[in-house]
Amino acid sequence: MLLLPTLFGVLTLVFFLIHVIPGDPVEVMLGETANAADKAELRESLGLNRPLLTQYRTFLLDFAAGDLGRSLYERTSVGTIIGARLPATLELALCAMIAAVLISFPLAILAAVRRGGRIDRLALLFSLLGLSLPNFWLGPLLMIIFSIQLGWAPVSGRGGLSHLFLPALTLGLGMAAILIRILRASLLRAMTEDYVQTARAKGLPERRVWLKHTLRNALTSVVTIMSLQFGSVLAGSLITETIFSWPGLGRLTVQAIQTRDYPLVQGCVLVIAVSYILVNFITDLVYKLVDPRVTYGE
Amino acid sequence: MVSQNCLARICLPCRRLVYFFPALLVLIFAACRSPSSARPPDYLVVGIESYPLQLDPRYATDANAVRIGNLIYNSLLRADQHTRLQPELAAGWRMIDATTYVFDLRHDVKFSDGRPLTAADVKFTYESMLDLKNRSPKRGLLKPLRAIEQSGAYQLRFHLAAPHAPFVEQFTQGIVPADSVAEGATNYQSPAGSGPFRLQAVEPGEKVTLQRNPYYWDERPPLPGVVFKIVPDALVRVLEFEKGNIDFMQNDLEPDMLPWLKNNSAADVAAYAGTTFQYIGINLTHPILKNVKVRRALAYAIDRESLVRHLLKDTGTVASGVLSPLNWAYDDHAPRWPYDPNRAKQLLDEAGFPDPDGAGPLPRFRLSFKTTNIDLRRRIAEAIKEQLQQVGIELEIRSYEWGTFYSDIKKGNFHLYSLAWVGVMDPDILFQIFHSSSVPPNGDNRGRYVNAEVDRLLERGRATIEPAERKRIYGEIQRLLADDLPYVPLWWWKNVIVKKPSIKNFTPYPDGDLISLKHIAVQ
Numbered sequence: 069m070l071l072l073p074t075l076f077g078v079l080t081l082v083f084f085l086i087h088v089i090p091g092d093p094v095e096v097m098l099g100e101t102a103n104a105a106d107k108a109e110l111r112e113s114l115g116l117n118r119p120l121l122t123q124y125r126t127f128l129l130d131f132a133a134g135d136l137g138r139s140l141y142e143r144t145s146v147g148t149i150i151g152a153r154l155p156a157t158l159e160l161a162l163c164a165m166i167a168a169v170l171i172s173f174p175l176a177i178l179a180a181v182r183r184g185g186r187i188d189r190l191a192l193l194f195s196l197l198g199l200s201l202p203n204f205w206l207g208p209l210l211m212i213i214f215s216i217q218l219g220w221a222p223v224s225g226r227g228g229l230s231h232l233f234l235p236a237l238t239l240g241l242g243m244a245a246i247l248i249r250i251l252r253a254s255l256l257r258a259m260t261e262d263y264v265q266t267a268r269a270k271g272l273p274e275r276r277v278w279l280k281h282t283l284r285n286a287l288t289s290v291v292t293i294m295s296l297q298f299g300s301v302l303a304g305s306l307i308t309e310t311i312f313s314w315p316g317l318g319r320l321t322v323q324a325i326q327t328r329d330y331p332l333v334q335g336c337v338l339v340i341a342v343s344y345i346l347v348n349f350i351t352d353l354v355y356k357l358v359d360p361r362v363t364y365g366e
Numbered sequence: 367m368v369s370q371n372c373l374a375r376i377c378l379p380c381r382r383l384v385y386f387f388p389a390l391l392v393l394i395f396a397a398c399r400s401p402s403s404a405r406p407p408d409y410l411v412v413g414i415e416s417y418p419l420q421l422d423p424r425y426a427t428d429a430n431a432v433r434i435g436n437l438i439y440n441s442l443l444r445a446d447q448h449t450r451l452q453p454e455l456a457a458g459w460r461m462i463d464a465t466t467y468v469f470d471l472r473h474d475v476k477f478s479d480g481r482p483l484t485a486a487d488v489k490f491t492y493e494s495m496l497d498l499k500n501r502s503p504k505r506g507l508l509k510p511l512r513a514i515e516q517s518g519a520y521q522l523r524f525h526l527a528a529p530h531a532p533f534v535e536q537f538t539q540g541i542v543p544a545d546s547v548a549e550g551a552t553n554y555q556s557p558a559g560s561g562p563f564r565l566q567a568v569e570p571g572e573k574v575t576l577q578r579n580p581y582y583w584d585e586r587p588p589l590p591g592v593v594f595k596i597v598p599d600a601l602v603r604v605l606e607f608e609k610g611n612i613d614f615m616q617n618d619l620e621p622d623m624l625p626w627l628k629n630n631s632a633a634d635v636a637a638y639a640g641t642t643f644q645y646i647g648i649n650l651t652h653p654i655l656k657n658v659k660v661r662r663a664l665a666y667a668i669d670r671e672s673l674v675r676h677l678l679k680d681t682g683t684v685a686s687g688v689l690s691p692l693n694w695a696y697d698d699h700a701p702r703w704p705y706d707p708n709r710a711k712q713l714l715d716e717a718g719f720p721d722p723d724g725a726g727p728l729p730r731f732r733l734s735f736k737t738t739n740i741d742l743r744r745r746i747a748e749a750i751k752e753q754l755q756q757v758g759i760e761l762e763i764r765s766y767e768w769g770t771f772y773s774d775i776k777k778g779n780f781h782l783y784s785l786a787w788v789g790v791m792d793p794d795i796l797f798q799i800f801h802s803s804s805v806p807p808n809g810d811n812r813g814r815y816v817n818a819e820v821d822r823l824l825e826r827g828r829a830t831i832e833p834a835e836r837k838r839i840y841g842e843i844q845r846l847l848a849d850d851l852p853y854v855p856l857w858w859w860k861n862v863i864v865k866k867p868s869i870k871n872f873t874p875y876p877d878g879d880l881i882s883l884k885h886i887a888v889q
Contacts (some may be wrong), residue, residue: 079400091769095776095807104807106506109498141419152570208601216605222599223606313597315571323417326768 071345079131079334083124086325086333093140093328103116114140115326126186127334137331146162146335149320154339156226157316160239160309161301163232165294167240172247179248180255191248198245207311224313239305243297248292254286256262260286287358295351296330302343399704405611406575409591409868410886413612416463417596418572421556423540424495427503429788431609433804433880434574434594439540439559442469444649447875447882449641449692449791452532455483455541455560464529464831465512467537471520476581477543485516490544507536529829531672531836532794562587562884572596588871588887607633607864613888615864616878620742621679627864634867637681638859638874641690644682646750646854649780649805650813654731659717661851664782665703665779666710667757671747674857677742682857687844688787688796690858692876694833695793697841700848710757721758729760736774736783739765747784776806778814786859789877793840800843800852 094107094116111117115126130137137145178192213236215223221233258264259282267277306318317336324332356363403410423439426432438443438517444454453459459469475483485859492514495502510530515523526533546557556565561577595612597603598634600620606612608631628635645663648655656662670684689696712720719730735748744765751761761782766774775783787795798804801824804811820843827839847853861878868889873882 089770092773095772104499107807110501113499113501143420143425149570156571184418208605211602211605216609223609224599225595227479310598311602311603313572313595313599315569315596319571319598327419330768335826 071349072275074345075338079128079338080124082199082334082337084120086328086330087123091328093330095340131338134337140329141327141331148332149332150282150317150335150339153315153317153320156301157315157318159232160305161227161298163236164239164243164301164305164343165298167236168247168294168297171240172209172244172251175244176248176251176255177278177283178284180208181251181258183256188252191252195245195248198241199246201242203238203242203305203307204311206241207234207308210234210238211311215225224311226314235308235314238299238312239308243294243301246293247290251286251290255282258282258285280344284358288355291351291354291358295347295354299344299347302347305342332338370664378397392848405593406577406591409593410589410699410881410888411593411595411611411613412880413597413606413615414594415596415598415600415603415618418574418594421565421568421574422546424491424504424542424544426540428515429878430594432877434576435540435559436561436879436881437563437576437592438556438561439542440483440561441540442471442537444538444881445791445875445879446617447873449694449876451538452833454744455488456537458857459537461831465526467524467526467534468536468860469522469524469803471522472583473520475560475583475875477560478579478581479543479556479558480581481543481558481610483541483560483729484519485522485545486519487544488522488541489514489516490546491541492537493545495539504539511536525867527545529831530534531794531828534606555773563592563823566591578797585884586883589883592883597685607631610813612704613866614869614872616880617859617862618862619862620678621681624679624681624862624864632867634865634869635862636874637862639683639690639876640859640861640878641692641790641876642859642878643685643688643690643790644784644856644859645688645786646856647775647780647783648852648854649778649782649811650815650852652733652781654719654733655781657717658850659713660719662703662714663758664708665718665854666713666855667754667759668707668750668854669705669706669714669753670856673746677749678857679760681860681862685855687848688790688799689840689844690790690852690876693793695837695840695844697844699841700844701849703736703851703854707753709758714757714759716794721760729755732760732762733762736771736780737763737765738768738771743784750784758763764855775812778806778812780812784856788852791877793836793843794824794828796840796843796847797828800824800847813852815850817846817850820846820850 094111094114108117116121128348138145139149142149146185179188182188197318211223211234214220222231225231264277265282267281303318305316306322308314310319317339321333321336321340324336383698414430416428416430418426418434419428420426421431421438423435440455440457442454442459443451446452446731452850453778455471455475457470459467461467469488471483471485471488476481492508492511495504496499496508496511498505510526510528511524511531512527513525515525517523540559542557542559558564560579562579562582562584564579565576566577568574571724573596574594575591576594578587578589592744595606597606597612600618600623601613601614604619604623604627607615624635627633648661649658674680674682674684686702687700691698702820714720714730721730722728735747737743737789747763747765751763754761771783774780775785800811800815800817800820801809802811802816802821803809804816805811823839823846827836827843830836830839861874861876863872863874865872870887870889871882871885873885875881
């Protein structure tokens with residue numbers, strides 16, 4: 069129900085923000101040699117001389133008709149430009165999420181099971197490092213180890229699965245660091261619950277107690293964090309995309325902002341907002357899977 | 367609202383799908399995506415920093431788009447490696463009076479789709495740029511043009527409204543076929559050209575691939591094609607080079623990486639004189655900075671030699687003015703401002719800004735210095751701040767992202783800033799920078815410099831056709847500017863080339879043009 073108001077709010081905010089920050093697309097489009105009359109003429113043909121509220125109304129009407137406009141520089145439809153970049157972003161976000169889950173779940177479960185032990189300390193150290201190391205440092209480090217020294221993966225660029233390994237790992241390690249902490253804490257909390265004691269008293273094997281009763285109940289908070297992380301990766305991971313020459317939405321958005329390409333900025337932000345909304349919707353569905361007690365109103 | 371039962375009905379059968387869905391999607395993506403890293407055999411891979419936004423030469427403005435476009439499109443004239451204009455599509459050209467240029471075109475030129483290139487294509491190219499609805503950023507440059515007259519299939523006359531010597535530079539405009547569309551001309555569907563290469567593929571944000579043009583009229587390029595691979599991070603470009611995935615790079619490298627590349631890799635690293643001019647812009651309406659003695663003190667207080675040596679690792683040459691010694695109009699007799707902090711202090715005293723506490727911490731005055739947020743630019747600003755502090759001037763450094771920075775300096779909202787002039791060819795650029803009528807939005811006199819004598823000479827310079835007289839006029843202008851110091855010149859950037867030793871026959875161009883890739887052979 070909140071989908072439309074959220075979209076409307078985001079579109080309104082981005083429209084006014086991009087128009088009020090300093091910088092003029094006409095200056096960039098016509099170059100430094102154009103005279104004031106040419107600039108005024110172009111401003112008029114683009115409708116940029118009209119009152120901001122009139123421009124806003126036109127923007128909303130075009131948007132309602134499914135028209136995101138044309139890029140001021142690439143001279144083609146915003147939808148086409150974003151469509152060319154979106155698969156790269158989705159691909160990277162999914163793989164990063166999978167890498168994060170594959171790293172964090174086993175480590176967090178082992179850390180909780182062996183609380184205070186060597187594995188627990190190792191998991192917490194790993195988590196601390198993952199949180200402390202910025203991607204602009206971690207990315208090149210992984211690149212030097214896995215691409216230059218070991219030759220296991222390509223250095224940068226987009227291609228087959230091998231190209232996904234390093235950028236997904238760079239993003240996934242940072243995400244895993246948070247997930248380990250959250251999941252470990254949730255597991256330890258769930259472990260003290262009565263139903264876990266009951267399961268043990270019933271004589272269930274320890275592995276079943278952990279995986280079926282403890283883990284499942286600990287997942288709710290982890291799913292929330294995962295959805296936030298996934299949303300932010302979909303919004304574009306500028307640093308990782310830049311380091312690995314990944315042609316995703318993050319780099320496109322920054323390029324559009326730098327050139328004050330208003331329609332392209334608006335299109336990018338719209339896609340990011342819709343991604344967040346979809347991720348939230350899917351998260352709500354996943355809550356129900358994780359915990360059947362969750363209800364969705366009447 | 368979604369009812370609980372309904373949700374349960376949806377969710378339960380999908381439970382397994384939820385687990386497999388992400389993995390499935392990844393597999394689909396991976397399967398759909400061909401491994402783009404595989405380079406076509408024998409193609410040269412050039413590493414570049416940013417994606418060219420528009421390859422159509424009528425609209426291309428960013429450096430990479432212009433350089434790649436020069437390999438796809440020919441122009442009537444083309445600058446050689448000594449910045450002298452030479453005929454390209456023109457079999458011959460002449461001025462029949464001060465406002466009329468006549469071009470006879472070559473008869474053997476074809477576009478990459480096999481159609482012949484004629485005068486109609488040239489006429490169309492220029493006229494489509496002049497059409498306001500096409501929004502060409504180069505339209506302003508063609509303002510002196512009154513009409514283009516086609517006489518026969520291979521002859522053209524360009525009529526100017528008044529004598530305008532720098533207009534000859536506009537004959538380096540790339541030519542497209544007469545039926546090229548204006549709107550919707552994206553990189554994926556750029557018009558055909560007649561250059562040594564033609565567009566093979568564009569992968570947005572990733573690479574631009576050119577292949578040899580089978581209809582090229584001049585000497586056949588030895589390379590079957592060139593891949594321009596976009597690698598935004600300079601360190602990663604170097605790693606890709608080390609790994610053998612990139613064969614050639616030009617500029618956009620951190621100076622600190624060059625000694626490492628020279629000592630730790632098999633790369634050929636060389637720096638060649640360039641024309642890109644780095645300067646400090648000054649707001650001449652500022653009450654302190656309008657005093658010429660203060661501007662001279664600034665020039666004396668900055669140790670450009672040490673900045674070039676330590677920060678730039680010798681990838682620059684200390685500058686004496688906008689025009690480099692490579693430019694035909696360069697004047698060697700303009701006043702220079704060598705590093706002399708004592709003279710700077712003396713000038714500041716004379717200007718009425720004594721140091722309030724001698725060697726103490728209080729400055730004579732405070733100024734702001736604006737720059738972009740690029741790391742090297744910030745480090746240069748910090749070094750200049752340190753040097754000016756030695757003579758009692760306190761700088762506050764403010765770094766901004768490009769859009770905000772550029773908007774500020776256009777408005778005159780600065781004390782000092784640093785920027786570079788790229789692609790300086792004709793000395794008429796000085797009109798755009800220093801003529802009193804060129805204050806933004808009508809030009810780039812951002813410091814609001816006004817000098818009646820400079821104005822008069824600049825107007826004479828563009829209306830004079832005779833080269834020796836033009837050189838004399840621009841020599842005089844350079845001496846006046848060096849004395850007045852509306853800009854503090856810093857250095858001319860060199861073009862840094864990093865390439866595999868097996869690459870032969872590359873000729874560097876002062877403006878960074880990559881046209882000599884058509885001669886490159888890999889041995």
